[in-house]
Amino acid sequence: MTDTAWDTYSKQKPERRPTNAAGETTWFNWTQYPDHGPGAELLGIGPGASVLDLGCGKGGNLAHAAALGARAVGVDVSLAQLKAAEARWADAGLVLHRADAVRFLEETGEHFDAVYSVFGAVWFTDPEQLLPAVRKRLKPAGMFAFSQRPAIEDCYGCQASYINRSEDEDPLVVKRWDYEPERWVTILREHGFTAATARVVPSPPGPRKVGTLIVRANA
Numbered sequence: 399m400t401d402t403a404w405d406t407y408s409k410q411k412p413e414r415r416p417t418n419a420a421g422e423t424t425w426f427n428w429t430q431y432p433d434h435g436p437g438a439e440l441l442g443i444g445p446g447a448s449v450l451d452l453g454c455g456k457g458g459n460l461a462h463a464a465a466l467g468a469r470a471v472g473v474d475v476s477l478a479q480l481k482a483a484e485a486r487w488a489d490a491g492l493v494l495h496r497a498d499a500v501r502f503l504e505e506t507g508e509h510f511d512a513v514y515s516v517f518g519a520v521w522f523t524d525p526e527q528l529l530p531a532v533r534k535r536l537k538p539a540g541m542f543a544f545s546q547r548p549a550i551e552d553c554y555g556c557q558a559s560y561i562n563r564s565e566d567e568d569p570l571v572v573k574r575w576d577y578e579p580e581r582w583v584t585i586l587r588e589h590g591f592t593a594a595t596a597r598v599v600p601s602p603p604g605p606r607k608v609g610t611l612i613v614r615a616n617a
């Protein structure tokens with residue numbers, strides 16, 4: 399487990415705001431920008447659905463799934479992230495597990511209407527290991543969706559991501575997997591997913607130009 403790296407990340411990552419620009423106390427954000435991009439409608443879930451967040455972090459998106467009436471299950475390797483989720487969303491009814499995503503998927507007996515990941519474990523896990531495990535845990539035609547930063551041109555496959563520490567310490571390194579949108583569609587099809595789509599949602603107007611890759615497919 400890379401829990402030390404992610405516990406370090408947790409200390410640097412600010413809490414989600416109490417409300418979004420629309421004044422809502424829970425909301426879904428697939429992107430790295432506040433109040434931007436699509437919402438939970440991409441998951442196609444309603445009351446009574448069961449959803450699994452892979453790398454749920456501090457639980458903001460999962461709390462919104464719970465507010466929509468879903469059974470909201472989250473898995474994360476980082477104890478610090480999960481403690482923050484428990485503290486912020488104590489009354490939301492989240493079901494949280496501390497585990498590596500692939501291990502959890504292989505060991506749970508539950509099947510889900512939707513499995514998703516927002517800059518989460520899907521980005522930081524070899525898709526060859528992860529995708530078969532996700533597909534086994536989705537109900538028929540269940541939705542798999544994830545978002546992450548788009549690949550840097552010509553930097554595809556396993557890449558190094560750095561989590562900075564103090565000036566006196568080397569950064570911690572975690573692996574991530576980057577592909578072009580069309581390649582993700584092919585990879586998902588190769589693993590038996592259907593109706594795969596992948597697109598880059600542009601950044602909001604302003605100085606930052608990196609958009610958000612959003613990928614969806616059905617089991």
Ligand SMILES: C[S@@+](CC[C@H](N)C(=O)[O-])C[C@H]1O[C@@H](n2cnc3c(N)ncnc32)[C@H](O)[C@@H]1O
Pocket residue numbers: 404405452453454455456457473474475476479497498499500515516517518519522523
């Ligand atoms: C960049 S954060 C994103 C957290 C959250 N999804 C959000 O949008 O704020 C990545 C999260 O994935 C978790 N993570 C990374 N690799 C994981 C793995 N293999 N299994 C489970 N969780 C993992 C980290 O602990 C961290 O909480």
